[in-house]
Amino acid sequence: MPGGHLVDPEGFRRLAAGFVVTRGSANTRAAYARDLRLLGEALGVTGGPADAPPFGVEDDPVARAAAGHMARVAPGWWQDWRDGLDGRPSSRSRRVAAVRSFCRWWSRAFDLPNPVEDLRPPAIASHGQERLTREVVALSASQVRRMCEAAAAMPGPTGVRTSALIEVLYGCGIRAAEAAGLDISALHLDDPDDPFIVVLGKGGRHRAVAVPGAAREALSRYLATGRPDLRARDVRPRPDQVRHRDADAVFLGTRGRRIGRSDVWREVRRVADAAGLVSEGVRVFPHALRHSCGTHLVQGGVDIRYVQAHLGHASPVTTEVYTHVTAGHLRDDFDRAHPRARRSPDPGDPSARSG
Secondary structure (H helix, E strand, C coil): CHHHCCCCHHHHHHHHHHHHCCCCCHHHHHHHHHHHHHHHHHCCCCCCCCCCCCCCHHHCHHHHHHHHHHHCCCHHHHHHHHHCCCCCHHHHHHHHHHHHHHHHHHHHHHCCCCCCCCCCCCCCCCCHHHHHHHHCCCCCHHHHHHHHHHHHCCCHHHHHHHHHHHHHHHHCCCCHHHHHCCEHHHEECCCCCCCEEEEECHHHCEEEEECCHHHHHHHHHHHHHHHHHHHCCCCCCCCCHHHHCHHHECCECCCCCECCHHHHHHHHHHHHHHCCCCCCCCCCCHHHHHHHHHHHHHHCCCCHHHHHHHHCCCCHHHHCHHHHHHHHHHHHHHHHHCCCCCCCCCCCCHHHCCC
């Protein structure tokens, strides 16, 4: 290929655009676009998929030629690409999965060999527990309490909103995108003995999520005193109102419109800063509150099948990560508490000598 490219740049971009448009949600399309942009850079292509993905890519000779070139890339190149990926094991595995889906799609569309059919995810280090504790960031109960108290102290209608947001993210264990997409019509809080919300999760699946008492109180307070004020600020509805459904949105911004996932991130970081966690070096982000919910439920003895349903995991294997994290915490507590589990004192340590 000219210029040292393994694949024609324009053909690759058309292929990537045609694939990305077949994905379901906007978040999924954005994730695939990022992963394919990285693959393109490795193949000598700059820039990601086109902004306006072309349809009928199967009839595009330029895209077909690019697919043919990728089909002939040697297996060793794909293995070197996989082994050279940066980031955490979960991120590397996701990128490999995205590329496998992409190549499977165009190989079927053009009836070509799939060059990554036998490409496996990156090898994971044998220290499984260390890998899990790095990937699952769970706050302690006291840290979550500090965040909830800091949010509750924030003034005005936005403060009431942020307090409800933090309580719902932790208490319900929902994702940032699920919180941003939550609708008034999905709230069922009238029965104090069985309040729940219906969220739209990954893969377009709806699930009912129980709402703990503290989250219900914060949410009810916001709906009664904070949201009406924020909603009244939307004096100029945007043209794409139907798509954003601002009038039905639970969590609103300062202009009375539905907040986005980035807004959820910003508010969580703001509360963590107010609670003093950022200055202590604690990693806090929306998914950490979700991880904290799952971890604390398992630590409290809740059946893992209920935790799976509560968090909306498609597979119980995903939920089992919280049992490993909990086991790690228990081992630390055991080592601190059990006399025969403690590390032997250093004979030269003055504190080890009898008085």
